[in-house]
Amino acid sequence: MYYDSQRYPYPYFTPAHQMDSSLRNNENSDETNILLVSIQQEASMMNLYMQLADNAIHSEERRSLLEVVENKQHHVNQLTNHYMTHTGKKPEYTLEDLSFERYEDGLITAYNKEKANKEHYERNVSALTSSDLKQALLSVSKSNEEVTTYFRNIEPSTYERRTDYGPEPFVIDIEKATKRNNYFRTALWTGEYLQLTLMSIQPGDDIGLEIHHDHDQFLRIEDGRGRVQMGRRRQQLDFERNVKDDDAIFVPAGTWHNLTNTGRKPLKLYSIYAPPAHPRGTVHETKAIALEAEPNHS
Structure with missing residues (x-):
């Protein structure tokens, strides 16, 4: 400038x-x-x-x-x-x-x-x-x-410690917030029926294979490239797509899914759960910390 x-x-x-x-x-x-x-x-x-x-x-x-x-x-x-x-x-x-x-x-x-x-x-x-x-x-x-x-x-x-702004009314530039986030998972807004988290996946790493039995999930890629896999069975992920900037991913309840970063830079995205899937104020700096903090998350 x-x-x-x-x-x-x-x-x-x-x-x-x-x-x-x-x-x-x-x-x-x-x-x-x-x-x-x-x-x-x-x-x-x-x-x-x-x-x-x-x-x-x-x-x-x-x-x-x-x-x-x-x-x-x-x-x-x-x-x-x-x-x-x-x-x-x-x-x-x-x-x-x-x-x-x-x-x-x-x-x-x-x-x-x-x-x-x-x-x-x-x-x-x-x-x-x-x-x-x-x-x-x-x-x-x-x-x-x-x-x-x-x-x-x-x-x-x-x-930097201000993360979860729910359940109060809130407006934010979601693209900038997503690209600026460097943590594996950061809960940005948690309400009674919905939650938005920011995610940053390192090159070659993934979110981790998981399933949400009682809620749907929406993900949007803001920066980077990846490969999304979904299926009704853990060992049968028959839905696969390459994803990139601006792509949206819809995960139905009861569907096994994973997202892998196939690019050379961190994959920046945000995820919306309905209802919330993580405790309000969740901040996981790395995937390892996330697995340790929520070992039963699925």
Whole structure:
């Protein structure tokens, strides 16, 4: 993701012909450098929050992150206005690379960077001679403190432990949630009559041959390839199909079934049981843990 100057323009600036020449010639001053670093920081953080919002699976978190993006946009515009007033030109800078692989890593980066940026503002505000610039940096710093508090409230270690959201009403981007799950089995939502679990099957491994006597099952592949087998008898799995991304699998009650990962990467899928088949809040990091925790599961 990148900072798009067309999507996020600089509306807050004074035309060059209206500027005092003494200010325009002040490009190398400490104040100008402080402003440029501050703009670069805020623009880089805005880019990070845009990435986080794009990857958030919970609608409330996505909305909160987009609000932060708007605040950062205001900061960039405000500081850019001051910079152009001092120099007579737009600031030139490179966004810091704050990319991440895991959403939780992105949250950690955002939290740590906000703390570091706060120190930057506190350290440099006293070096400013302009009361307007001081007020601008203090305003940005105060706003960032609120953002830091927000991330403290959704500390990643706590976020990762939040799994089962049933039986309360719930909305989620199921594709993102499924692809992000790295555990063999994670119960995402358990109600009285239905349960959804996320699964990640390693290459060459399988779910395990099983049968559910009293309920049907639905599975959907979100990423990867596999081979599904079903049959009325344990030793006679006469229904076989290759499955891939976006394929849905329906398993009738009383049917032996298994799903094997035939690809080279983890097979990501979600499974719906009606009624629930696992205890609420179930988290099995590996297949071995699942077999040990539920030896009689079938």
